[in-house]
Amino acid sequence: MQSELAFIDDLRARAAGAARQNAELRHGIGDDAAVLRAAANSETLITVDLLIEDVDFRLEYTPPRWLGHKALAVSLSDIAAMGGRPRFSLLSLGIPRSCGTAFWEEFFDGYFALAGEHGVTLIGGDTSSAPGGLAIDSIQLGECRRGAAVLRSGAKAGDEIYITGSIGASAAGLRLLLGGKRVSEGEDDLTQQALRKHLRPEPRVEFGRRIGEEQLAHAMIDVSDGLARDLAHICAESGVSAEIDASSVPISPEVSLVETDAEKAFELAVRGGEDFELLFTATGAKAKELVKIAGETGVVVTRIGEVIERSDSALRLRRDGKSIPFASRGFDHFAG
Ligand code: ADP
Numbered sequence: 545m546q547s548e549l550a551f552i553d554d555l556r557a558r559a560a561g562a563a564r565q566n567a568e569l570r571h572g573i574g575d576d577a578a579v580l581r582a583a584a585n586s587e588t589l590i591t592v593d594l595l596i597e598d599v600d601f602r603l604e605y606t607p608p609r610w611l612g613h614k615a616l617a618v619s620l621s622d623i624a625a626m627g628g629r630p631r632f633s634l635l636s637l638g639i640p641r642s643c644g645t646a647f648w649e650e651f652f653d654g655y656f657a658l659a660g661e662h663g664v665t666l667i668g669g670d671t672s673s674a675p676g677g678l679a680i681d682s683i684q685l686g687e688c689r690r691g692a693a694v695l696r697s698g699a700k701a702g703d704e705i706y707i708t709g710s711i712g713a714s715a716a717g718l719r720l721l722l723g724g725k726r727v728s729e730g731e732d733d734l735t736q737q738a739l740r741k742h743l744r745p746e747p748r749v750e751f752g753r754r755i756g757e758e759q760l761a762h763a764m765i766d767v768s769d770g771l772a773r774d775l776a777h778i779c780a781e782s783g784v785s786a787e788i789d790a791s792s793v794p795i796s797p798e799v800s801l802v803e804t805d806a807e808k809a810f811e812l813a814v815r816g817g818e819d820f821e822l823l824f825t826a827t828g829a830k831a832k833e834l835v836k837i838a839g840e841t842g843v844v845v846t847r848i849g850e851v852i853e854r855s856d857s858a859l860r861l862r863r864d865g866k867s868i869p870f871a872s873r874g875f876d877h878f879a880g
């Protein structure tokens with residue numbers, strides 16, 4: 545691999561275009577720290593995601609370009625889940641010998657393509673060697689209007705529960721990968737779509753930002769641990785319970801590739817993680833506005849249940865007219 549200095553020079557050149565266009569950035573890559581000018585009347589959102597080889601991803605089946613995409617995507621998803629706009633990114637890398645110059649070219653092609661799409665500027669990071677395997681620490685700064693961040697803690701009994709897109713495709717993709725299926729970039733059948741949803745997720749950046757800007761949600765989270773567990777996080781922070789309407793959960797068609805039994809398909813969809821859809825609660829009175837924003841941002845939104853007064857079980861499942869307690873456990877990725 546090239547020297548650390550050449551590596552950073554490369555990154556600096558690739559980040560320069562976006563950096564010049566960013567009025568709040570006084571200084572990006574190249575000094576001991578980046579310098580940002582605080583914008584009036586806004587608040588800063590900061591989030592970090594650590595991706596460790598063989599725990600969070602496997603190089604064996606991951607195209608480097610998609611890994612670069614995903615390293616940024618997971619952090620953009622966190623900013624979206626706060627109802628914010630992503631602005632600046634930092635990337636710390638622990639680099640093993642196995643990742644050479646060609647790997648990093650592709651990795652950063654994926655990273656910068658997604659960054660460019662959302663107006664995100666790379667402003668720093670750190671680089672070291674990691675003999676035990678690749679480690680990627682992705683830090684993202686975002687902004688929202690003062691007081692406008694959408695927290696997990698705002699859900700109220702009587703709120704409707706909504707989710708964007710559909711769930712389960714990523715878990716199906718992971719199971720297919722662990723079973724030996726591999727990416728073939730020319731093809732676009734359901735199997736390839738499942739692999740792509742797992743390896744190259746699309747965060748709901750625009751939709752999340754609009755929900756925050758227009759203050760349409762009481763609580764929001766992105767689905768990274770699975771619908772059941774993430775909804776339980778909202779319930780715990782808000783001091784409420786939630787009733788999921790089983791028949792309205794939008795299960796991705798990809799799930800049928802790995803589960804034909806309806807009950808097992810449902811379980812995989814609600815417990816499998818990494819869908820990076822947005823899960824939120826809002827009053828029914830906002831339904832029309834939600835649908836409008838969904839249309840404008842190219843997202844489908846589905847009502848999947850209702851927030852209820854806190855009961856002994858965080859989650860309940862309504863099915864065939866009956867409501868029963870529902871476990872909030874998620875899915876253990878590589879054990880699955
Ligand atoms: P320091 O000695 O302060 O850690 P470095 O020589 O590691 O500085 O980094 C020099 C500059 O390059 C800094 O501005 C740093 O933010 C940036 N940088 C280093 N590694 C990365 C990386 N992986 N991604 C983005 N910027 C990086």
Ligand code: MG
Nearest residue numbers: 669670671672
């Ligand atoms: Mg350093």
